[in-house]
Amino acid sequence: MKKIEAVIQPFKLDEVKAALIAIGVTGMTISEVRGHGRQKGHTEVYRGTEYAVDLIPKVKLELFVPDARLEEIVLAINSAARTGKIGDGKIFVFPVEEAVRIRNGERGESAL
Secondary structure, three states: OEEEEEEEOHHHHHHHHHHHHHOOOOOOEEEEEEEOOOOOOEEEEEOOEEEEEOOEEEEEEEEEEOHHHHHHHHHHHHHHHOOOOOOOEEEEEEEOOOOEOOOOOOEHHHHO
16 A cells, blocks of 8 residues: 655646546545745735745645555646646655554555
């Protein structure tokens, strides 16, 4: 099992969700987050005063997937989230040792 964390642009969320649903992904957790990478934010003017916005709004998706579906799911996220511009985001993959469904105690990939 693997955990996929993808940090993407908020306006790409609907496209990414649609791409995942189209390939049969049934569960995901979505959080609104803030951060920056290479783009390092930008400056804005509010009431005549310029200020730096160094933490950009992003969306983080978390999915737990069987090893056999990892590449397919990463490719779907990558394709749907890409604009080709700086700030598109990142995808991280982590190993998962165990999963337990609280409702009935199922373990492993059957708990996903």
